[in-house]
Amino acid sequence: MPRPMFTACSTWALHDEPGDAVPLDEAIVLRALDSLERWRDFDVFPQYFNIDYGWTDPELGYRHFYRERWPDGPDRVLKRIRKMGMLPGLWYPVNSGGLRVPGWQASLSGDNWNYSLLDGPYSQDLSDSLLYAAEVWGVRFFKFDFANFAAAVPGDPRSFETRYALGVERFVEMVARLKRSVPEVITIAHCGFARQDSVGRLGPGIPPLAADPAMLEVIDGFFSGDPQPADLPATAIHRSSDLYQDIMVRAMLECGFPLARIEDHGAMCGLTNTCHRRGREGLRRSHIAQLARGGRRDLFYGDPSLPADDDLAGMAAARRPFMDAWNRNLESARSQAGRRSLAWLDDRRQTARTGLAGQPAFAFVRHPPAHRQPGTCPDIVLRRRASRPANPAGRTDSGPGSGTGRPDRAGGVCCPGVGPAAR
Structure with missing residues (x-):
C-alpha cells in the first residue's frame, strides 16, 4: 500500500540556531500561525504544522518545552494549531545531541554529545516521550533528526556494524510502539538515517548511501539531504540547491528507495542561513520540483509570511494535478x-x-x-501502481530502482560512488 500523502508546514528556516542566531520561541510560532491564515484563500493550507529544532528544554527532556522561551508551556500554541484545523508536529533528535538531562547520564556516549540507544535509560525515556506527545499533546507528525545509531557509552566493546544494527532495531521498536498506539501518525527521518556518519551529505570522503530496510517499516519519508549547492554551474545558489536535490533523490532511487519514500528539503522560504537567506526567490520552482520528485507530499519549510499572493496561487495550481494523480493511486x-x-x-x-x-x-x-x-x-x-503482494517482513518496499544496491554489513542497502559528481 502507498504511504499516505500529506501537506505540512514546518518552522525550520524561519528560525535557525545551529547555523544562525535566530532561536525558536513561542512568539515566532504564533507569528507563523498568524501568517498561515492568509493561505486559506489559496487552497494551499497544510494538514500539519511542525514545530522544529529547539523546542525541548535542555535539562528536562522531551516532555517539557524550553522554559525560558515557552514560559507558559505549549498549550496555547497547540490549541491554536488545532483550532486552525491542523494537527501538530514536533522535531526529535534521535540521540539528543546537546541536551543535558541528568537522568540520561548513564547513556551518554564517549563523544560527550550523543546518547546511546543501547545502554542506560535514554532510549526508554525517548520512547515514552513519543507516546506522551501523541497521547497528551495530540502530536500526529514526528520529524526525527540527527540519528547516530552506533553511538556507544565508553567501553562498549561491540563493533560499529553491530552497534548500528542494534541501534536501528531499538529505534524501529520505539516508533512501531508509537504507531501501534496512534496508527495515523506521520513520520519523516532527516539527517543520519540514509547515510551513516555523514549528517545527510554525499561527496568525497563520505561513506556510501546506507540504510537498514527495517526502517522502511516505520518511516514514511527519508531525507535526501540538507540544502546545499550542487557541482553544476548555476545563476543562483537556490537554483544550484534544486539541482543538488535532483541528484540526491536520483541517487537514493538507484539505491532502492522508492520515490514515494524520499523526502527532499521541500519548498524553503526564509531569511536564515539554513536556506541561504533566499527569501522567496525561486520558491515556486522549488515547490514544483518537490512535487515532481514523487514524494507524495507537499512540505513547506520556513516563513509563511514571505510568499506573495501570486506565489500561493501558483503553488495551488502546481499542486492540483499531482494531488489528483496521487488520489487516483498513480x-x-x-x-x-x-x-x-x-x-x-x-x-x-x-x-x-x-x-x-x-x-x-x-x-x-x-x-x-x-x-x-x-x-x-x-x-x-x-x-x-501495479498490484503486488505485501513485502516480507524486513525487506524494502519494491519500487523504481529497488534491488539495485548491494547489502551492507549492517543489513542495509549500499550504493558506493554515487554523489553529486557521479551522474
Missing part, C-alpha cells in the same frame, strides 16, 4: 529506465503522453531549448 516513476535525463518542468506548458510499459501514464514536462543546460527536475512520469 505514482511518480523515472521514464526511460536506465537513462539519466533531466527536463525543465513548467506548469504553463504541459504535455500529456501515455504508454509506459503498456500502462496508462502521463507527464508534465517541457524539454529545455538547445542552448540551455538541462534543469531542475527529473523527467517524471506518473504511472498507475
Whole structure:
C-alpha cells in the first residue's frame, strides 16, 4: 500500500540556531500561525504544522518545552494549531545531541554529545516521550533528526556494524510502539538515517548511501539531504540547491528507495542561513520540483509570511494535478529506465503522453531549448501502481530502482560512488 500523502508546514528556516542566531520561541510560532491564515484563500493550507529544532528544554527532556522561551508551556500554541484545523508536529533528535538531562547520564556516549540507544535509560525515556506527545499533546507528525545509531557509552566493546544494527532495531521498536498506539501518525527521518556518519551529505570522503530496510517499516519519508549547492554551474545558489536535490533523490532511487519514500528539503522560504537567506526567490520552482520528485507530499519549510499572493496561487495550481494523480493511486516513476535525463518542468506548458510499459501514464514536462543546460527536475512520469503482494517482513518496499544496491554489513542497502559528481 502507498504511504499516505500529506501537506505540512514546518518552522525550520524561519528560525535557525545551529547555523544562525535566530532561536525558536513561542512568539515566532504564533507569528507563523498568524501568517498561515492568509493561505486559506489559496487552497494551499497544510494538514500539519511542525514545530522544529529547539523546542525541548535542555535539562528536562522531551516532555517539557524550553522554559525560558515557552514560559507558559505549549498549550496555547497547540490549541491554536488545532483550532486552525491542523494537527501538530514536533522535531526529535534521535540521540539528543546537546541536551543535558541528568537522568540520561548513564547513556551518554564517549563523544560527550550523543546518547546511546543501547545502554542506560535514554532510549526508554525517548520512547515514552513519543507516546506522551501523541497521547497528551495530540502530536500526529514526528520529524526525527540527527540519528547516530552506533553511538556507544565508553567501553562498549561491540563493533560499529553491530552497534548500528542494534541501534536501528531499538529505534524501529520505539516508533512501531508509537504507531501501534496512534496508527495515523506521520513520520519523516532527516539527517543520519540514509547515510551513516555523514549528517545527510554525499561527496568525497563520505561513506556510501546506507540504510537498514527495517526502517522502511516505520518511516514514511527519508531525507535526501540538507540544502546545499550542487557541482553544476548555476545563476543562483537556490537554483544550484534544486539541482543538488535532483541528484540526491536520483541517487537514493538507484539505491532502492522508492520515490514515494524520499523526502527532499521541500519548498524553503526564509531569511536564515539554513536556506541561504533566499527569501522567496525561486520558491515556486522549488515547490514544483518537490512535487515532481514523487514524494507524495507537499512540505513547506520556513516563513509563511514571505510568499506573495501570486506565489500561493501558483503553488495551488502546481499542486492540483499531482494531488489528483496521487488520489487516483498513480505514482511518480523515472521514464526511460536506465537513462539519466533531466527536463525543465513548467506548469504553463504541459504535455500529456501515455504508454509506459503498456500502462496508462502521463507527464508534465517541457524539454529545455538547445542552448540551455538541462534543469531542475527529473523527467517524471506518473504511472498507475501495479498490484503486488505485501513485502516480507524486513525487506524494502519494491519500487523504481529497488534491488539495485548491494547489502551492507549492517543489513542495509549500499550504493558506493554515487554523489553529486557521479551522474
